[in-house]
Amino acid sequence: xxxxxxxxxxxxxxxxxxxxxxxxxxxxxxxxxxxxxxxxxxxxxxxxxxxxxxxxxxxxxxxxxxxxxxxxxxxxxxxxxxxxxxxxxxxxxxxxxxxxxxxxxxxxxxxxxxxxxxxxxxxxxxxxxxxxxxxxxxxxxxxxxxxxxxxxxxxxxxxxxxxxxxxxxxxxxxxxxxxxxxxxxxxxxxxxxxxxxxxxxxxxxxxxxxxxxxxxxxxxxxxxxxxxxxxxxxxxxxxxxxxxxxxxxxxxxxxxxxxxxxxxxxxxxxxxxxxxxxxxxxxxxxxxxxxxxxxxxxxxxxxxxxxxxxxxxxxxxxxxxxxxxxxxxxxxxxxxxxxxxxxxxxxxxxxxxxxxxxxxxxxxxxxxxxxxxxxxxxxxxxxxxxxxx
Amino acid sequence: xxxxxxxxxxxxxxxxxxxxxxxxxxxxxxxxxxxxxxxxxxxxxxxxxxxxxxxxxxxxxxxxxxxxxxxxxxxxxxxxxxxxxxxxxxxxxxxxxxxxxxxxxxxxxxxxxxxxxxxxxxxxxxxxxxxxxxxxxxxxxxxxxxxxxxxxxxxxxxxxxxxxxxxxxxxxxxxxxxxxxxxxxxxxxxxxxxxxxxxxxxxxxxxxxxxxxxxxxxxxxxxxxxxxxxxxxxxxxxxxxxxxxxxxxxxxxxxxxxxxxxxxxxxxxxxxxxxxxxxxxxxxxxxxxxxxxxxxxxxxxxxxxxxxxxxxxxxxxxxxxxxxxxxxxxxxxxxxxxxxxxxxxxxxxxxxxxxxxxxxxxxxxxxxxxxxxxxxxxxxxxxxxxxxxxxxxxxxxxxxxxxxxxxxxxxxxxxxxx
Numbered sequence: 105x106x107x108x109x110x111x112x113x114x115x116x117x118x119x120x121x122x123x124x125x126x127x128x129x130x131x132x133x134x135x136x137x138x139x140x141x142x143x144x145x146x147x148x149x150x151x152x153x154x155x156x157x158x159x160x161x162x163x164x165x166x167x168x169x170x171x172x173x174x175x176x177x178x179x180x181x182x183x184x185x186x187x188x189x190x191x192x193x194x195x196x197x198x199x200x201x202x203x204x205x206x207x208x209x210x211x212x213x214x215x216x217x218x219x220x221x222x223x224x225x226x227x228x229x230x231x232x233x234x235x236x237x238x239x240x241x242x243x244x245x246x247x248x249x250x251x252x253x254x255x256x257x258x259x260x261x262x263x264x265x266x267x268x269x270x271x272x273x274x275x276x277x278x279x280x281x282x283x284x285x286x287x288x289x290x291x292x293x294x295x296x297x298x299x300x301x302x303x304x305x306x307x308x309x310x311x312x313x314x315x316x317x318x319x320x321x322x323x324x325x326x327x328x329x330x331x332x333x334x335x336x337x338x339x340x341x342x343x344x345x346x347x348x349x350x351x352x353x354x355x356x357x358x359x360x361x362x363x364x365x366x367x368x369x370x371x372x373x374x375x376x377x378x379x380x381x382x383x384x385x386x387x388x389x390x391x392x393x394x395x396x397x398x399x400x401x402x403x404x405x406x407x408x409x410x411x412x413x414x415x416x417x418x419x420x421x422x423x424x425x426x427x428x429x430x431x432x433x434x435x436x437x438x439x440x441x442x443x444x445x446x447x448x449x450x451x452x453x454x455x456x457x458x459x460x461x462x463x464x465x466x467x468x469x470x471x472x473x474x475x476x477x478x479x480x481x482x483x484x485x486x487x488x489x490x491x492x493x
Numbered sequence: 494x495x496x497x498x499x500x501x502x503x504x505x506x507x508x509x510x511x512x513x514x515x516x517x518x519x520x521x522x523x524x525x526x527x528x529x530x531x532x533x534x535x536x537x538x539x540x541x542x543x544x545x546x547x548x549x550x551x552x553x554x555x556x557x558x559x560x561x562x563x564x565x566x567x568x569x570x571x572x573x574x575x576x577x578x579x580x581x582x583x584x585x586x587x588x589x590x591x592x593x594x595x596x597x598x599x600x601x602x603x604x605x606x607x608x609x610x611x612x613x614x615x616x617x618x619x620x621x622x623x624x625x626x627x628x629x630x631x632x633x634x635x636x637x638x639x640x641x642x643x644x645x646x647x648x649x650x651x652x653x654x655x656x657x658x659x660x661x662x663x664x665x666x667x668x669x670x671x672x673x674x675x676x677x678x679x680x681x682x683x684x685x686x687x688x689x690x691x692x693x694x695x696x697x698x699x700x701x702x703x704x705x706x707x708x709x710x711x712x713x714x715x716x717x718x719x720x721x722x723x724x725x726x727x728x729x730x731x732x733x734x735x736x737x738x739x740x741x742x743x744x745x746x747x748x749x750x751x752x753x754x755x756x757x758x759x760x761x762x763x764x765x766x767x768x769x770x771x772x773x774x775x776x777x778x779x780x781x782x783x784x785x786x787x788x789x790x791x792x793x794x795x796x797x798x799x800x801x802x803x804x805x806x807x808x809x810x811x812x813x814x815x816x817x818x819x820x821x822x823x824x825x826x827x828x829x830x831x832x833x834x835x836x837x838x839x840x841x842x843x844x845x846x847x848x849x850x851x852x853x854x855x856x857x858x859x860x861x862x863x864x865x866x867x868x869x870x871x872x873x874x875x876x877x878x879x880x881x882x883x884x885x886x887x888x889x890x891x892x893x894x895x896x897x898x899x900x901x902x903x904x905x906x907x908x909x910x911x
Contacts, residue, residue, distance in 0.1 A: 215783045218834030225832050226839070227783050230617065240620050245868065248616070364714070395684060397663050404664060405547075405778075407619050416720050417665035417678045418727035419685060425704070425728075429688045456710040460703040467699035475693035479700045482690070487707040488721040 111351050115194070115344060117155035128152045132386065139173055140391070142183065143400045147390035150374045151382055157347070161193040162186060163370065164318050166400070167408035168311075169204045169236055171213035173401045181209040182401050197311065197341035201236065201298045206271040208260060214406065217259040217269075221279035224252040233301065235407050242306045243286065250283040254292040302341060308333035312346060319350060320361045322412055328355050366415045367493040369396035372424065375493075376431060376485065379448050384434055392430070395423040416491070428486030432478040439477045441465070448484045457489060539889055540764055540813075542773045543641070544801060544821040545666065548781030549618065551790055552826035552843030552871075556585050556605055563863040564829075571786055571831045581605070581856060590795040593802040601854035603846065604906050606880055608861040610842035610873025614825065618781070618839070621824040626667040628878055628897050640881060640896055641772055642671030647891045650674060654769025655730035661756035661775050668774065672716075675723030677731030679759060682739050686732050705729070735759065738766040745810030746803055753777045754800035761807050764817060771889075780823060784834040805848065818849035818888050818907070822877065828870055829863055842873035845880050847906055851888065857904045876901055883907055 105113070113120060129148050134141045150159045166189060173182050185207050192200050204210050205228070211217045214228040229252035233243045257278030260269030283292050286300050301307055312332035316324045332349055339345035350356060367375070370393045377389050393400070397420045403409055441461060445453050453461075460483055468476050484490060554571065558564045559578040578586035579595060585607075587594060597603040611630040615621045624630040628640035638646075645657055650673055660666055660678040669676040679685045689697050708725040712718055742762040748754045753775060760773040777797055782790050801819060808817055826843030842861050859874035866872070879901040882893035887907040894900050 215834065215836075218784050218832070218836075220833040223831075223833035225783055225834055225836075226616075230839075234617050234619075240615070240617055245616065364717075366720075395680075405618065410664075413720055414664070416724050418675065418724050418731055419663060419678045419680045421721065421724040422685060422687060422728040422732065425725075426688045429690060433690050433692070454712075456707055456712065459710070460707045463706065464696075464699050464703040467702070468696045471696050472693060475690070475696055478690055478693060479696050479703075482700055483703055483707065486704055488712065488717075488725070489707075491721060492717065 111348065114157040114351070115348055117158045117194075120154050122154045125149065125152045125154070136179060136183070139179065139401065140387075142173075142179055143394070144386055144390045145183075146186065146400050147370070147374065147393070148386060150370065151377050151386070158190060158193070161343075161347075162189040164315070165189040165193050165200070167318070167403065167411070168314060169200070169210070170403045170406065170408045171207075171209040172403050176209045176212045178209065178212070181207075181212070185209040186401075194344045194347065195342070197336075197343055198298060198302055200343070201232075201302075202295055204236075205232070205255070205258060205294050205298070208270060211258065211260055211271065216255060219252060219256050219258065220277045221253070221256045224249070224256055224279070226252040228252070228258075229255055229297070231406055232297070237301045237307050237310060238304060239306070239310045242304065242310075247285055250285045251292075251297045253279040253281070253283050254285065254297045255294045258294055305333070305337075308336040308341075312336055312350075315346065315350060317411075320356050321364050325355070328353060363489075363492045365493055366412060366491055368409070368411060368415060369393040369398035369420070369424075370400060371493065372396070372491070373427065376427070376448075380431065384431060388430065392423065392427050396420045396427075397423075421491075424491060425486040428482045428484075428490075431485055432482040435478050435481055436474065437477070438473040439481075441480055444477065444480050444484060448481065449490070454489060457484065457487060460487065538768065538816050540770055540773065540817045541641075541884060541889060542760060542804075542817060542819045543668070543775075544797070544819060545774070545776040546780050546793075546797065546821060546823040547622075547776050547778040548823070549621075549825045549827055549839055550780040550793075550823035550843060551782060551786065551837050551840075552607075552823075553829060554786070554790060555588050555591070555794065556581070556607065556844045557588060558585050558860070558863070560584050561863060567829045567863065568831050570835055571837065585856070585860070588791070588794050590791050591798040593798040597802065597805065597848055598854060602850055602852050603848050603854045604852050604857055605855075606845045606847070606857040606875055606904060606906070608842045608858050608871065608874035609822075609845045609877050609880060610825070610871075611876055611878070612873075614841040614870070614873070616825070616839040616841075616870075618824055623667065625822060625824055625877060626670075628881055637670075638672065639666070639668035639670040641666075641668040641774070642674060642676075643896045644885060644889065644891060645669075645674045645676075645771065646671055647895055648771070653771075654767070656727070656734050656763070656767055657769055658772040658774070659731065659760065659763050659767075659770060660773075661759050666774055666776065669772075672719065675719075675727040677727045677735075679731060679735055682735060682759065685728075685735055687729070734763070734767055738762040741766065744807050746806045748803050748807070749796070749799050751796045751800055753796055754803055757800050757804035758807075761804055761811070764808055764813050765811050782827070782836050783832065783838060784836040786831075786836045801848070814850045818847060818852060818884065820880070820884055821846040826871060829866065830869060841867070841870040845877070847880075847884075849907075851908050853906055853908050857906060875904065879903060880906070 132148055134145050153159050171185055176182055188203055188207060214231055215225045216228040219225040226248050230248045234240050257274040259272055259274045261272030262269045280291055282289060285292060288300055309329055313329055332346055335349040336346045373389045373393045377384055398409060445451055461480060464479055464483060554573055557573045557578045559575045565572045573588060577589040579592060580586040594603055611624060613631055626639050627637040629637055656677050658669060658676045660676060663680040665676060665678045708722045739762055742765060748758050756775045763770050779793055822845055823843055826840045827837035828840040831837050861871040861874055878897050882901045883903045883906050885891050885893040885896055
């Protein structure tokens with residue numbers, strides 16, 4: 105398959121049959137009452153899906169329009185938010201923002217449910233601009249106060265089977281007065297706020313930059329963002345169009361985008377499990393990502409995961425090396441060095457790794473062949489090169 | 494491109510092979526040396542322990558203005574009743590759950606700086622944290638190093654020792670961000686160890702030696718090499734140090750089971766056994782009390798004060814009372830007027846605490862007015878960089894100007910002990 109066809113299949117994933125995934129998940133016999141099982145559920149999705157971009161986009165949105173189980177404390181709501189990203193994560197950004205504002209997990213996470221006209225709670229309005237759409241410095245404190253008023257009354261109502269409720273507009277708590285927001289004045293509600301935000305040129309630049317940093321590299325050239333945000337605006341904020349532009353940009357295939365980023369823990373464990381044909385314990389692998397600093401459904405704070413260099417510290421590097429040890433230990437047959445390079449490193453052996461493997465083999469001549477295969481595996485997965493993607 | 498030659502590789506990893514399974518030598522310079530003289534009297538080393546209260550701790554319900562009627566007007570359902578406050582003077586007092594601090598306060602080793610903030614406050618957690626962490630307010634620049642990282646860079650990096658600073662937590666605090674110094678961050682004792690292949694221990698040395706070689710071989714990307722190689726070396730040194738220290742340490746007091754207390758126990762062990770330790774860091778999250786503040790903040794302040802005082806009693810009992818100063822901070826205080834969800838929204842100035850035998854206890858700084866507000870928020874009266882300056886110059890003994898890039902008025906919080 106050529107590049108164009110591959111990109112088509114990635115982007116238009118709805119046409120790809122993904123029914124095997126449900127079978128694998130059913131076979132896992134998960135207990136959805138437990139947060140670790142919920143994380144395993146997503147891990148299985150990422151590992152077994154035939155629609156990788158769908159899961160990747162879901163992970164992207166989970167890092168931006170994020171919520172955490174720690175505070176939401178409601179697994180059905182957390183998985184409903186995940187479902188929203190899965191279903192709408194490639195659609196209209198405007199729709200996605202309208203729906204995340206009504207998403208029950210989000211209503212709890214950023215306190216919208218207690219945003220009342222007498223004493224507005226600014227949490228959601230502030231993060232909507234700072235983290236979801238514009239970035240700091242592109243709005244005033246006055247804009248935060250005024251938009252918080254526009255969102256007053258967006259809350260939850262208790263319903264059977266939904267202990268903490270479903271979205272409900274509490275009319276009596278909504279401030280119907282006039283608001284002045286980003287230079288416009290009117291009796292705005294939350295959807296108006298989203299509409300006005302998206303008129304700001306910065307909105308397209310912000311989210312395309314976040315996309316580029318997630319998929320390619322940090323601090324992209326402004327020309328790259330010019331191009332992507334033009335596509336974003338002219339398409340009416342169609343995420344699918346901007347993703348096509350991103351995946352077909354020459355810069356996406358440049359040296360700057362090749363193995364210059366630190367892989368996120370979940371990317372690292374899923375990729376490793378896939379290289380090993382998913383023969384390793386899913387429970388163990390999904391827990392390993394947690395140890396490396398990424399707890400799915402529980403971001404460190406409302407800004408998601410800082411990512412990049414922040415994935416690396418002495419503790420996380422130790423866990424990454426220990427993952428290599430775990431994989432190595434699970435190997436029970438002899439594989440040649442070349443077989444392992446093909447399996448784990450896509451056949452690419454850099455000079456430093458070559459020298460390390462040479463050294464290791466020369467030091468272990470006469471040792472158990474399985475033991476040596478395990479040692480080679482450890483070095484390939486535990487070395488610094490494997491941490492970069 | 495850098496071509497690795499086999500000889501230089503072997504030379505490079507010779508040291509690492511020694512550091513393989515047994516891994517003895519590397520950390521000895523820190524651990525064993527300290528073991529010998531850790532009980533030695535009159536040590537002149539200076540350790541700073543930073544406790545971060547994440548989420549924006551509500552200062553008004555921490556150091557409570559219990560004789561100010563306006564406080565009770567602003568806080569209606571959230572105010573701490575006068576009778577429950579533990580008075581520090583006739584205007585302010587501790588939140589009742591901070592009773593554990595009373596002995597230190599009475600002994601004159603607990604200082605509170607009120608109204609700490611910075612000009613043009615940001616009400617964003619991340620922006621404000623970034624300002625405190627980089628000590629460069631009002632300029633968001635993700636490449637800025639952290640102020641504690643810059644402090645460590647002021648010292649002779651070559652002689653810093655294996656573990657000059659230690660954070661307990663899963664993420665490295667940006668305060669330690671440095672281009673030259675790698676900091677150990679320990680999430681838990683058990684997790685912080687390199688595991689072996691138990692069936693093939695005979696090849697462990699060769700395996701670890703080769704791995705060490707990989708992390709010390711230039712890849713052509715120096716920034717990446719410093720990041721990954723530095724973290725690896727720090728993990729190697731730190732994992733040995735932490736394990737040995739924990740095995741050899743006997744706490745003098747019983748630590749609470751809270752996460753913060755257990756994290757601080759690891760710092761107490763490090764202080765006792767690692768004479769190179771300059772800075773320790775722990776954090777307690779959850780202070781973003783937009784709702785249900787009374788219960789949530791109360792529980793956090795209890796955990797915080799009990800953990801810190803247990804740690805303090807323990808290090809004093811181990812003879813390190815003169816060597817340690819504890820400093821606390823939070824990215825902002827909260828708005829004086831409570832919201833309608835029994836909580837408070839993001840505010841500005843708040844109190845900082847300093848504790849230690851060299852700390853001159855008492856109340857510092859000007860108490861912010863509850864009537865003269867800036868759009869409903871407190872006006873700060875002491876720049877946090879003033880407090881940093883005091884700690885840097887009067888405790889750690891380096892030039893604050895070099896670390897902070899400017900001069901700030903210093904509250905005289907620390908007795909000149911040298």
